[in-house]
Amino acid sequence: MTSATTMNAALEPVYRERLMRLAREVSFDAGARLFEEGGRADRFWIVRTGTVGLDLHVPGRRPDPIETLGHGELIGWSWHFPPYLWQLGAEAMSPVRAWEFDAEAVRALCDEDPEFGRAVAVWVGLVVAQRLHASRVRLLDLYAPYGSGDLT
Template identity: 50%
Template sequence: MPSLSVFDLLTLHDFVADLPADRLQRLATAGRPVFRGTGHRLFREDAPADRFWLVQSGTVALDFHVPGRGDIVVEHVGAGAVVGWSWARPPYLWRFGAVVADDIRAIEMDAVRVREMIAEDAELGLELTARLLDTVSERLQAARHRLVELYAYPAATP
């Protein structure tokens, strides 16, 4: 069975599937299919945000570092999710970290090229920004729920 092109993969991904074909064709030039195994760190907080991933299968754990406690997982995301939004706004540094929790197949997008496309096509920029805002909102809600899980109940006293 022949492998699918990046364009074909984009047409199947929830984040961008409903974009017009001409925009998907342009976005396809900035992407490549990747496989990343369990345990592979996609990025760490404060590192340069120069790419993002459209997950096709598998699971990614989103985390942040807490001094004295290590990396705390905020959320797990899977097929249909976009991993990474910090690439879209200066200073282009990751706000969270991400590690593969279960082998993933994804479309890895070159964020610098996508930013260039957005600069040339304001309508594309508005559309991607709206979608990223939805993603950010979902992630903030997940972080809130995780904090409630961690701190809603008083710690057991000896």
Template identity: 50%
Template sequence: MPSMSVFDLLAVHDFVADLPGDWLHRLAGTGHPVYYGTGHRLMREDGTADRFWLLHNGSVAIDFYVPGRGDIVIERVGPSTLIGWSWLTVPYRWQFGAVVAEDIRAVEFDAAAVRNLIAEDPEFGRELTTRILRVTADRLQASRHRLIELYAYPAVA
């Protein structure tokens, strides 16, 4: 079975599949297919946010560090998901961490190259930013729910 091009992978990914073909072609030029095995850390909170991923297979645990408790998983996400949004705004530092929970196949993007595309085409930039803001809002809501789970009720002795 022949491998799919980056354009083909984007054309079937829920996050971007409905974008105009010329936008997909430009976006495809900034990405490449990757495979990472279980346990690989994609990003660590406060690290340099210089890439992001559109997940096709597998799952990723989104986490953040809590002093005295270590890395706390706030959400586990699977296929058709965007991983990483902190690359979009200065200072380009990860707000969360992420580790591969189950082997993944994804398209990995060069964040600086995508920021250049956004600067060159404001309409594309607005659309992509709107989609990323939806993901951001979902992740923050998941964080809120996870914190409530962890801390709202007294521990059972």
């Protein structure tokens, strides 16, 4: 993930501070599932330590890994867009410590302060664009006749 999509790079200090007021510390053991594709997206996380793998459900197979995320990166963007259902799955690849945010509380804060809401929307939009690219490359690696090559 590019540095432009981490919270520290994407949000101005005043907005980071406002968002962090809603954070609570959580941890996950290696192998713990944070969420499943199609489930209700009612929270999101920013990784403090460890790594989280994003994966795509493929019927009859184990979930295919799409991307691995680490320090400072946003886990989950589906909370920001109706119908608030996870588009991928996520699993702790190592012990993870993270900041957890209640999606409804963050959306309410975005509604109360349109400038804050715009900043969060731009940040989440950058993350979605990056994840779409990573998913495309990974799916080409898995299913294209000759793999993806370098699409950058």
